[in-house]
Amino acid sequence: MFKIEQAQRLQVLPPYLFAEIDRKKEECRAKGIDIISLGIGDPDRPTPDHIINRLGQAVKNSVTHRYPTYNGMKDFRQAVADWYGNRLQLNLDPDEEILALIGSKEGIAHIPLAFVNPGDTVLIPDPGYPVYKIGTSFAGGVPYFMPLLEENEFLPDFSAIPADIAKKAKMMFVNYPNNPTAADASLDFYQELVEFAREYEIIVLNDAAYSEIYFDGYETPSFLQAPGALEVGIEIQSLSKTYNMTGWRIGWVAGRAEVVRGLASVKENIDSGVFEAIQLAGIEALRGDQTCVEEMRKMYARRRDVLIAGLRDLGLSVKTPHTTFYLWARLPDGYTSANFTTKLLEETGVVCTPGNGFGPSGEGYVRFALTQEEDRLEEAVSRIKKLQL
Ligand SMILES: *Cc1c(COP(=O)(O)O)cnc(C)c1O
Numbered sequence: 001m002f003k004i005e006q007a008q009r010l011q012v013l014p015p016y017l018f019a020e021i022d023r024k025k026e027e028c029r030a031k032g033i034d035i036i037s038l039g040i041g042d043p044d045r046p047t048p049d050h051i052i053n054r055l056g057q058a059v060k061n062s063v064t065h066r067y068p069t070y071n072g073m074k075d076f077r078q079a080v081a082d083w084y085g086n087r088l089q090l091n092l093d094p095d096e097e098i099l100a101l102i103g104s105k106e107g108i109a110h111i112p113l114a115f116v117n118p119g120d121t122v123l124i125p126d127p128g129y130p131v132y133k134i135g136t137s138f139a140g141g142v143p144y145f146m147p148l149l150e151e152n153e154f155l156p157d158f159s160a161i162p163a164d165i166a167k168k169a170k171m172m173f174v175n176y177p178n179n180p181t182a183a184d185a186s187l188d189f190y191q192e193l194v195e196f197a198r199e200y201e202i203i204v205l206n207d208a209a210y211s212e213i214y215f216d217g218y219e220t221p222s223f224l225q226a227p228g229a230l231e232v233g234i235e236i237q238s239l240s241k242t243y244n245m246t247g248w249r250i251g252w253v254a255g256r257a258e259v260v261r262g263l264a265s266v267k268e269n270i271d272s273g274v275f276e277a278i279q280l281a282g283i284e285a286l287r288g289d290q291t292c293v294e295e296m297r298k299m300y301a302r303r304r305d306v307l308i309a310g311l312r313d314l315g316l317s318v319k320t321p322h323t324t325f326y327l328w329a330r331l332p333d334g335y336t337s338a339n340f341t342t343k344l345l346e347e348t349g350v351v352c353t354p355g356n357g358f359g360p361s362g363e364g365y366v367r368f369a370l371t372q373e374e375d376r377l378e379e380a381v382s383r384i385k386k387l388q389l
Helices: 019-030 049-059 074-088 104-115 131-138 163-168 187-200 257-268 276-287 291-314 337-348 374-384
Strands: 098-101 121-126 142-147 169-174 203-207 233-238 251-255 326-330 365-369
Touching: 019 337, 049 276, 074 098, 074 251, 074 276, 098 104, 098 257, 104 131, 104 169, 104 203, 104 233, 104 251, 104 257, 121 131, 121 163, 131 142, 163 169, 163 187, 169 187, 187 203, 233 257, 251 257, 291 326, 291 374, 337 365, 337 374
Parallel strands: 121 142, 121 169, 169 203, 203 233
Antiparallel strands: 098 251, 233 251, 326 365
16 A cells, blocks of 8 residues: 655644643543543533524425525625624625635634735734634745733734734734633724734734623624724634534624635635525524523623632632633743643643643643533632642
């Protein structure tokens, strides 16, 4: 048999972040340790019933069994446009400025193919969701990392980007509310971002997957609300986190028409759109009763308060976030992300994610996902209390 060699683009992939943790988790499980996994950002609660019921109904209609339209059903795109109108008082054109995605990860991975030529620079947050970097590399682009530092409230510092890099940059990914740091950006920041992007002619892509997870009377602004945002970029959105629909694979992009069109051209040649029954369920999510979203916010806020108290008792430095379902904790001196994660797992059975897995600036931090019920978090806290750092 001849040797099968993977393409270079696959050979540059970093080792899978969770593989080592998974191995240790299995070891602990085999020893009979009860594992409490706060590692993965996947909502633990089911999709709300009214959305499931809409899917059940839609799937029985054979009209949905055919190939969908490439850019998403008109009704879905209109529901998205109306959502922007109601939530953010923004007026978007459902035909030119909105495109359905098979989950936002799909859009993030594909968009560099539309705009990045081999060798082009793409500005990427560090720490950050790994797909920004991987999508860029797959297109032959060169990632340039923008460190997100605690002293800058985990926002990129545009003045620290060398002018020659900014001039070469074709695109920039940002992600607010942010995974993994749980930081949010203000409209003032988005305004600064628009000005920077205009000056250097950079396409801006804000990943807003966590925009609806906010607490304590705070409400996240949208990048698209900043004056001029529609000239420089798009927002990438998802139903995954807002409606506990990670498995369903549905999201959208909204913003500058040429950017939307470029991504649509790539997708037309790769996929055939989102199953229409899922789009109909997505319309139900967006137009239906939003009580489920309000309840989800209260639930994550309660979970957040339980876990933060325990982490602070242990000596970790954690700000109380008003967005996302993550806690981003700074470790005491003497600990690395990796050795803390291992110690926590081996001595308490609690799984967190090492911050350096999201990029070099994540070193010295760990991320906890609030994706377990409150009683499990209380159990985690009671075990963490016995830990000696
Ligand atoms: C969860 C998540 C998404 C959502 O991904 P989908 O593909 O829409 O399920 C996007 N971006 C970030 C940063 C996330 O954490």
